[in-house]
Amino acid sequence: MYAGDLLLKNVPRIRELATQQAATITLGQLMRNTSSDPQSLLKQAQWLHKALPIRFARRLNDFLQLPYIVVQNRQFHAVMDTYLETLDAVASFPKLRTFKDESAFHDVMVEQLQRHAEVVPLISEGYWEVRQMYPHIRLDDFLDNLFTTRISHRILLENYVNAHNSHSGGNTGIVKRDLSPHKMLKAHSESLIKLTRSVYGCSPQVEFRGNLACTLDYIPRHLTFVVQEVLKNALRATVERHLPPHTEPWMVTLPDVIIELQKGDYYVIIKISDQGGGMPKKMQNEVWQYGWTTAEEEEDITLDPSTWPGSKTNAAKRKKELCGYGFGLPLTRLFAQYFGGEVFMQAIPGHGTDMYLLLNHLKEGAPSTEMVDPSTALAETENTSHSIENAP
Ligand SMILES: Nc1ncnc2c1ncn2[C@@H]1O[C@H](COP(=O)(O)OP(=O)(O)OP(=O)(O)O)[C@@H](O)[C@H]1O
Ligand SMILES: [Mg+2]
Numbered sequence: 001m002y003a004g005d006l007l008l009k010n011v012p013r014i015r016e017l018a019t020q021q022a023a024t025i026t027l028g029q030l031m032r033n034t035s036s037d038p039q040s041l042l043k044q045a046q047w048l049h050k051a052l053p054i055r056f057a058r059r060l061n062d063f064l065q066l067p068y069i070v071v072q073n074r075q076f077h078a079v080m081d082t083y084l085e086t087l088d089a090v091a092s093f094p095k096l097r098t099f100k101d102e103s104a105f106h107d108v109m110v111e112q113l114q115r116h117a118e119v120v121p122l123i124s125e126g127y128w129e130v131r132q133m134y135p136h137i138r139l140d141d142f143l144d145n146l147f148t149t150r151i152s153h154r155i156l157l158e159n160y161v162n163a164h165n166s167h168s169g170g171n172t173g174i175v176k177r178d179l180s181p182h183k184m185l186k187a188h189s190e191s192l193i194k195l196t197r198s199v200y201g202c203s204p205q206v207e208f209r210g211n212l213a214c215t216l217d218y219i220p221r222h223l224t225f226v227v228q229e230v231l232k233n234a235l236r237a238t239v240e241r242h243l244p245p246h247t248e249p250w251m252v253t254l255p256d257v258i259i260e261l262q263k264g265d266y267y268v269i270i271k272i273s274d275q276g277g278g279m280p281k282k283m284q285n286e287v288w289q290y291g292w293t294t295a296e297e298e299e300d301i302t303l304d305p306s307t308w309p310g311s312k313t314n315a316a317k318r319k320k321e322l323c324g325y326g327f328g329l330p331l332t333r334l335f336a337q338y339f340g341g342e343v344f345m346q347a348i349p350g351h352g353t354d355m356y357l358l359l360n361h362l363k364e365g366a367p368s369t370e371m372v373d374p375s376t377a378l379a380e381t382e383n384t385s386h387s388i389e390n391a392p
Contacts, residue, residue: 007084011064014087017057023050027175027339027362028369030159034173036166042102044160049096049105055153056087062142069134075126079119086112106164113157119150124325127291140330143290147334155219175362178215181261181268182208185227189259192228192322196235199319201249204238204274206231207256214263217362222335226343229328230272230355231257236323237276237353267341267358275352284347288333293326295319332357339368 025047034044063071063080070076089108096105123143130137159174166173189206196203216223234257242254255275262269279287286292336343336357344356360368 007060007080010060010084010088013091014057014060014064017054017087017091018061020054022054022058023047025156026370027155028365030156031173031175031362031369034159034163036163038099038102041106041160041164042096042099044163045102045105046096048109048156048160049090049093051156052153053087053091055149056083056090059083059146059149060087062145066139066142067137070126070130070137070139073126073130075122075129079122079126082115082119085115106161109157110161113154113161116150116154120147120327120331124291124327128325131291138289140290143330144334147331148338151222151335151338158221174219175217176220177217179218179220179223180213180215181223181227181270182212182214184220184223185231185259185261185270188224188228189231189257192231192235195232195322196239199322200239200243202239202243202252202254204235204254205256207258208261209258210260210262210271212261214261214268216268216359218359219362222338223359226332226335226357226359227270227272229332230343230357231259232322233328234272234274234276234353234355238274239276241275241277267360270357270359271354272357273352273354278347278349278351278353280349284345287326287329287345289326290330291326293323295323295326341368 033040060080060083063076063083066076071080089112093105093108094101096102123146127139127143155174163173185206186208193203193206238254238257243249243252258271258273260269260271260273262271333343336359339360339362341360342356342358344358345353346356347353360366362369
């Protein structure tokens with residue numbers, strides 16, 4: 001059946017499910033209730049079996065309210081199909097009674113998680129295509145909601161899948177204790193320096209300062225995402241400011257990007273500073289919008305094939321990994337704020353940019369894990385009252 005027909009056929013089911021009350025759970029409750037013994041896994045699976053269809057139906061319902069031109073876009077459509085497929089896979093799964101049922105449910109969840117990995121690149125590309133034709137279309141609220149709820153359902157799914165695969169008591173589930181931001185940032189900066197070099201022929205070095213021994217209880221994937229996005233921007237800005245067009249990359253000396261780590265009472269603070277020229281005041285507000293980027297305009301200047309090894313197409317592909325659709329900063333802010341953290345930017349035009357990432361410790365009992373608030377809990381924002389009675 002054509003995917004569009006399948007969606008139409010499911011509209012009544014989507015509408016019906018979307019109006020149901022979604023069970024809400026805080027991260028603290030999730031951490032307390034996560035364990036890898038079979039009985040607990042069965043309970044977690046039963047909870048997801050009930051909660052996920054409502055959450056996915058709500059997202060599909062939001063998609064259905066979008067302008068026709070957006071819904072018809074190939075990439076947006078692919079994402080809707082993925083949501084519909086997950087809704088169907090979970091809703092049509094029979095009632096879970098036994099450990100064997102739970103094991104089969106786990107396999108379905110693993111498969112669905114993989115399918116959802118492409119959602120961000122698809123939406124970024126689709127949004128770019130739509131706005132090429134209809135620049136007045138702005139979907140910032142829709143995208144904030146889509147990506148915030150995506151953070152929640154991925155946490156729920158990954159937490160369950162991790163618990164299933166975990167044999168250790170201490171680190172069951174999605175939150176990892178005593179992560180070393182220094183170790184993590186060092187590994188990421190090395191690979192991003194390589195990427196920058198492969199695009200431009202040169203890259204700044206990254207220097208670490210401050211409390212390098214500090215640790216953080218956090219979700220590793222979230223930490224990786226935010227630091228990578230900010231670091232990619234800093235590396236790109238530094239090269240593009242200090243490497244004049246048509247100059248041999250080995251002829252220039254680039255200022256380092258500085259990463260400073262500090263541990264406060266509430267947050268681990270990661271400050272990433274570059275001398276990439278900063279940005280004018282007006283732009284400092286605009287960069288937080290989805291799809292706002294300077295990547296395209298500069299492509300012709302920066303992608304001179306004589307300065308890059310490999311073909312122009314390869315260089316363009318690598319450049320897309322470094323800067324693409326203007327989704328890095330808005331998503332970084334969503335991830336940082338999700339558990340009550342923050343991201344601040346201090347950009348000095350004509351000099352450089354300091355980005356501050358403030359990340360909360362995700363400890364049981366702390367406000368960052370116990371609050372039932374759209375920005376800090378695994379809540380469904382549309383619920384008028386939050387019921388936690390059904391928590392696993
Ligand atoms: N450190 C920085 N120095 C100067 N300009 C920056 C810096 N960080 C971001 N910008 C500007 O903000 C724009 C938006 O950044 P953002 O990370 O959201 O998107 P992008 O890097 O263009 O693409 P994507 O992150 O989706 O790959 C960038 O294109 C760039 O013009
Ligand atoms: Mg970026």
